Amino acid sequence: MSKTKPQPPVETPPSKVSASVREVQIHFIILGIVFIAGLALSWRCWPDPIVDFGHELYIPWRLNIGEVPYRDIELVTGPASQLYHASLFKTFGTSFTVLIWSNLLLLILLLVVLYDEISSLSRRWIAFVALLFFITVFAFGQYTTIGNYNYLSPYRHEITHGILLGIIGLWAIRRAGLTSKLLWYFIAGVCCGSTVAMKTEISVPLLGALAWWGLVTARTVTFRDILRRKSAFLAGLVLPLFACWLELQVRGLPPQTALESIFASWNYSLRPELTRGAKFYSYVSGWNDLSQNSVDIATTTMILTILISTFLWLDRWITRSLDSKTARRATCVVFGILAFVLGGRMLVWNYLIPTLPVLLLLFISISTVQLLKPRRSPSPAHFEQWRTWGLWAVYSFLCTLKMFFLLRFPHYGFALAMPATMLGIALLLHFLPETFGLNSPPDNKLPPGGRLWKTITISLLVGGMFCHFATSIHRWNAKHASLGTGDDLFWGDNQQDRRIVAIQRAYDFLKREMQSKDTLAVIPDGTMLNYVLRKRNPTPYLLVGPWDIRAAGGDPVVTSEFNHSPPQWIVVTSDDPTIHGTGQFGASDYGEKLASWIRRNYVKAINIQEPSEAFRGYSLTILKHRQTRPRSATPTQ
Secondary structure, three states, X not given: OOOOOOOOOOOOOHHHHHHHHHHHHHHHHHHHHHHHHHHHHOOOOOOOOOOOHHHHHHHHHHHHHOOOEOOOEOOOOOOHHHHHHHHHHHHHOOOHHHHHHHHHHHHHHHHHHHHHHHHHXXXXXXXXXXXXXXXXXXXXXXXXXXXXXXXXXXXOHHHHHHHHHHHHHHHHHHHHHHHOOHHHHHHHHHHHHHHHOOOHHHHHHHHHXXXXXXXXXXXXXXXXXXXXXXXXXXXXXXXXXXXXXXXXXXXXXXXXXXXXHHOHHHHHHOOHHHOOOOHHHHHHHOHHHHHHHHHHHHHHHHHHHHHHHHHHHHHHHHHHHOOOHHHHHHHHHHHHHHXXXXXXXXXXXXXXXXXXXXXXXXXXXXXXXXXXXXXOOOOHHHHHHHHHHHHHHHHHHHHOHHHOOOOOOOOOHHHHOHHHHHHHHHHHHHHHHHHOOOOOOOOOOOOOOOHHHHHHHHHHHHHHHHHHHHHHHHHHHOEEEEEOOHHHOEEEEOOOOOHHHHHHHHHHHHHHHOOOOOOEEEEOOOHHHHHHHOOOOOOOOOOOOHHHHHHHOOHHHHHHHHHHOOOOEEEEEOOOHHHHOOOOOOEOOEOHHHHHHHHHHEEEEEEEEEOOOXXXXXXXXEEEEOOOOOHHHOOOO
């Protein structure tokens, strides 16, 4: 096979350049308006008051005070994101607002890179449609009672940081293929190395996509070029890992421990016994009802294939057989309305989205065959087209693995289903019409084809945008209770959920009763209380759920740590642990020894209950150590 060479740039007439610039400007003005509207409507409604997000504030706060990650604070992810946030807090001060501005800037960067990438796959107007979908569905959305599944206050910043780095990595490697400049390989390596120091499920997709790229590209370049490119890539890969390793040592970890800590997420991912029997992870992936989910995916895929084939044929038939412009327009309007109505139903998306992994796997196979099958003189344009489509397909497919049999927009899908959705929009609006010749210049002065297909597809997408955005607005409008003050303030649901009301009451009680140096632990989750009260957890464990106890080494290990560094106050929440396949806290399979130790050493100070419809009632039990003096007994100065 002959070697492909980068093609010289083709000069574009000034008139076309100015038209392109105007098109991009119009797109970003509209996107900016929608973005600002979503931001304003959801302002500070993004976090969950109990679950997960408190860690994202507490950890960088404590790191700046001098605590050592992986020693004083147990982390189950790599250190990159938390070290980044610690540096932000050190520079700009400790507050939720600092993270908001950081996440806003990173989100805007993600939108810009996505626009460029989807434009390279298809056309600019398709990138515009895809980004409208992203902003209205993924950026700020909330579709479950639990918050956090958005890009402004994610449950783990490693996920959103990793998605951004993954897309930048795809962008860099595509440019490397066009220009052969080693700088782009280096940047792709930096992105890869950074994700390795974050979370496994966000690192594997980029590593896998770039490995696939290298496989299909190897036949087109010389051995010397392969060595040069790999060297640049590996240099970039090692750089962020080395930087994290040095920073962890500066913060107090021994070299060996620092090295192991970088790969913390990989270590936990390779221990399947931690999730064995856990209903939560089985449900997330769809394994809880594998047979039914598989049947649903297969059935929906067959129906989709029939519908797509039918409408592609119908589009061509209308173009060639309907002479009346009015009839063609009427047909488009009727089918467009039907598609919009269907797109406005959540149930439709619950069936459509799970088919994406299967369709992506098929597309990866087609792309690989197109690139690897013998050709006398492969067209550089043909090669580059299939390589870019395949690269995105591999990355998007690997992102879906954690939710393979039940992919959806809510929950982890805000990040893991996003690349597949963006690629799916480009496939629907560009790849399929191009492949079936709908966009080809018509013969015999026929009207342009593809209008019916575009009308149906765009109407379906617009219906989905309205549906999901309206659902999120409904949840944001229910949030009238606040927690925290000033730059730490955020809003929660005080109507159906009411967990934030319970947390408010706990906050008021503890602020009144705790002394300045008192410490606090919340079981199983609720580090947000530690953060808003600015109270340290003396144990390393910010989460004390069934999975976390197993990951820490078992109930005796956790109990020993609590006994060694007992907090003055403990809050036990009524979160349901049965999703992890265990009994309630204190049962033989979940925290029996720890609960017994708490009963011996603590007394109940107050029990707070709220009639949460979403959680069938929610309660907090606040306990104080038997040796803790009440605040009223503290002598005045």
